[in-house]
Amino acid sequence: MWTRTVNGRVLHFYLAGINNQNFLMRDKETGTWWQQITGKAIYGPLQGATLELVLSDELTFGEWRTEFTNGLVLAPVAKYTKEYEPNWEPEVAKLPVVISFPGTELKSRDVVVGLTINGAARAYPWETLAKQSPVVDHVNGTPLLLVLGPDGKSFRVFVSRIDARDAEFFLQGEDPAETSAEKKPWALVDATTASQWNFQGCATSGPAQGKCLDRIPALKDYWFDWRNYHPDTTVYKR
């Protein structure tokens, strides 16, 4: 997701083509061609410009509506409801790929969460995240916390730092010292202050209550697409 103001001018984008299964858009005002995944103007009058990334989330509707009670939902367009594929994920996964990276760590259609910290890109295989969430990692010296939500489908990435100090997090109820008899509600707990944190990255109780972690933009993508635009990416392994 991108802001669409460039050099003080508001642009309107439309779908204009495809580049190795990542779509191209053009703006009505200048006709410039933009690559969807990078937000870069690759041809036309604004070539070289980059759109500003907007922090966005991929969440389940259920998770989102607990967080934003006054939010608005894009209404389906009646004419096209037949075209909407509720089961889009396995359907898209069946489509062939036109670029592949043999010899790399992952398969073309493996789903990853990709992020970039000061130019250093890293991909986190979705399967690994699903098994290990919350994942604590360092990229380019920045401590990161990658976490799947209570629904197991929503995800967010945070800077794992409380008051400028690196922090460790674990999922409440997963501490082996705790008894599993009582099922506690979903919450993260930090190892330093033992405060409880919600999926929005804010402490809801304990000494850190009221504090929120900084967010890091991350993209859920197929490996082939992520690798194509981030040739130097590393892959998280544990």
Added chain:
Amino acid sequence: MNTSSLSEHEFHGQLADQSNRRTSRWIWIPFFLCALATIGLFFVPAFIIRPFRYQAPRALFVAMALRQYAPLVTLIAGIACFVLAFALWKTVGPWRRALLVLILLPVTFSAVMARQNYFEWMFHPIAGPQFLAQSESKLDPKEMIMAVRFASDARAYPISQMAYHHVLNDVVGGVPIVATY
């Protein structure tokens, strides 16, 4: 005398025919060039930017450049094609007239298609997005959405819809954004 004057007339006629043919040869060449340019300006980029095909960086660059100038150039070249075809029409027989028509058809098609965004025929854009309060939405709680928030303005774009429309221009909390999927 009569015979001689007739043959003289014929002779002049033959000369005129020859010169006509020579002139028409010089019209056929620009006609073919205009036709080739118009047809190429649509078909070459359409061929390069095919879904499920590899796009080499240089080929993509050529496709974007051609698409960029195609609306103007196909208009000029297309009109030139018709003017030249009109000039040729009087000088040629029925077979060549058929050939002219046969060439003008894809020329017209290409000039029209160079102005069309056929990707939006496949994936229709949302002209004026409508929104529902979350309590009115019939989405399943398990459905994935793309979410964005500016100040107190929060939006959810269901991925099942975005995977079809691909691009949505919106203004959230006063900030113009484009949601892409």
